[in-house]
Amino acid sequence: MRIPIVDTRRQLDNIKSEINFAVSEVIESGQYILGPIVRKFENEVCEYIGVTHGIGCASGTDALMLALMGIGICPGNEVITTPFTFVATVEVIALLNAKPIFVDINPENYNIDTEKIESVITEKTRVIMPVHLFGKCADMDKINYLAEKYGLKVIEDCAQSFGAEYNGKKAGGLSDVGCFSFYPTKNLSAFGDGGMVTTNSDSLAENIRIIASHGSKKKYNSERIGINSRLDPIQAVCLSVKLKCIDSWNNLRGENAKLYNQLLKDADVIIPSEEYINSSVFHQYSIRVKNRDELKNYLQSKGIGAMIYYPIPVHLQGAYSYLGYKEGDFLVCERVAKEIISLPMFPELKEDEIKYIADEIKNFLKQ
Ligand SMILES: Cc1ncc(COP(=O)(O)O)c(C=O)c1O
Structure with missing residues (x-):
């Protein structure tokens, strides 16, 4: 018997005609960058997660980068996270010249050990970045309690946890910001790269949209240094089909x-x-x-x-x-x-x- 770790073909076989129809509609529409299809999927995710803003972007790595940039992470700031994760969680911190500060993990669930966070908080700490590893949420009550106590922001790395719940609320809506990946093997997956940032903060959402669009609110008018990170309508329409499942x-x-x-x-x-x-x-x-x-x-x-x-x-x-x-x-x-x-x-x-x-x-x- 041959059994791969993930078999994306089997999923496709069940939804193929709906996917083909949706993709051909996007192709016929002529709108290949952003637009109403991406907005519709963002709104569907917001409703599903229970947040007010969802900003589609090019990958889970970009979602994390956008969240850190949106919060205003500067060189020298410290971001507390786990060493037991995919490297993307840490590389975005390092790319912004901030300092990753690691905390050991809990042996029961492999997430950051929240009992060990407080001892590494310093004056330079700005963010706690838990990863909901393998589909299981980190202990968010303790993390949010510490964030409030020390005036920190919390960014959830939800790349592996679309649909996971903690105390009846969905991952991505448990703190200041949630960051999702739609990489093809994820629970909710695109036919290529994709990601999303979720938040209840109007100002953060606005910041992140501007950063993701070359730092411009108005075209050809850069207010700040940004990047180009967009979720393609072709991916968004496929993700909309899959979200129902x-x-x-x-x-x-x-x-x-x-x-x-x-x-x-x-x-x-x-x-x-x-x-x-x-x-x-x-x-x-x-x-x-x-x-x-x-x-x-x-x-x-x-x-x-x-x-x-x-x-x-x-x-x-x-x-x-x-x-x-x-x-x-x-x-x-x-x-x-x-x-x-x-x-x-x-x-x-x-x-x-x-x-x-x-x-x-x-x-x-x-x-
Ligand atoms: C925990 C974690 N964070 C971040 C990422 C980065 O996501 P992406 O591959 O979409 O950039 C991944 C997945 O690949 C991941 O598993």
């Missing part, structure tokens, strides 16, 4: 995770906790196991596309050595990075495929 897709991911847990509960691996199962939208289903690299090779030899997210924490990546962190600084993160492995996870994954994967994991553990 997101809850059922996320539910299917949850069902798959439950089945994995049930089948692996007696195996010698660490599976997601009951609490995690009930609150994640399972962008990834990840387990922890001692001889992880051997398991990955074994699964690959059986046609199973397991992946390691993330093998090297950002504080140990060469590009960030200038920050002065070293091995041993974030012990939980470093241990998790050695043990974690993500198994195939997508809504259309079949029951017999999950059974096959679980059986092969058990076969490997018996060796």
Whole structure:
């Protein structure tokens, strides 16, 4: 059996005619940059998330960059975040010559350990940037409490958590700003790159729209230095079609995770906790196991596309050595990075495929 970690073809097969019709309408319309189709999708996301502004942009990385620029992050400002994330979270901070300040992660959910944030807050801190990793929200109550106490802004990296909830509210509407990626493997995904910033702040939304459009409110009149970052109408129209399915897709991911847990509960691996199962939208289903690299090779030899997210924490990546962190600084993160492995996870994954994967994991553990 061959089971990839994500199979975007299967999703497409279910919505192909609607997608083809929507794309051809955009092509016929002649409007290929911004316009009413992008606005419509922005409004749909706002309604879904429960925020007042959604600003489409070119990628999740740009969404994070725009949020930091919109807040007015300056060289030397400090931004607190997690070292256990995709590097984009950190690279945008560094690109603005601000300083990423890392905090270790919680071993239960792999998100920033909120008990360890307060001790790294300084006079230079401007932002806390939690990542809702693998589809599970960070502990936002504690983060918002600290932000209020110290006068900081909060930017949620929601790239992996479209549709995730925390205390009944959606990720992206839990703090000052939310940043989404519509990269093709994400829970809500485009046929290419795309992203969105969400906020309830009128002034921040206006700032971000201006920055995303070369710093201009009026064409050919630059008020400030900006960038070019736009969501294409072709992507927006496809995302509109898919948005209607997101809850059922996320539910299917949850069902798959439950089945994995049930089948692996007696195996010698660490599976997601009951609490995690009930609150994640399972962008990834990840387990922890001692001889992880051997398991990955074994699964690959059986046609199973397991992946390691993330093998090297950002504080140990060469590009960030200038920050002065070293091995041993974030012990939980470093241990998790050695043990974690993500198994195939997508809504259309079949029951017999999950059974096959679980059986092969058990076969490997018996060796
Ligand atoms: C946690 C996280 N942040 C940011 C990004 C960047 O998103 P994009 O690839 O759309 O630029 C990604 C995804 O790729 C991500 O997983």
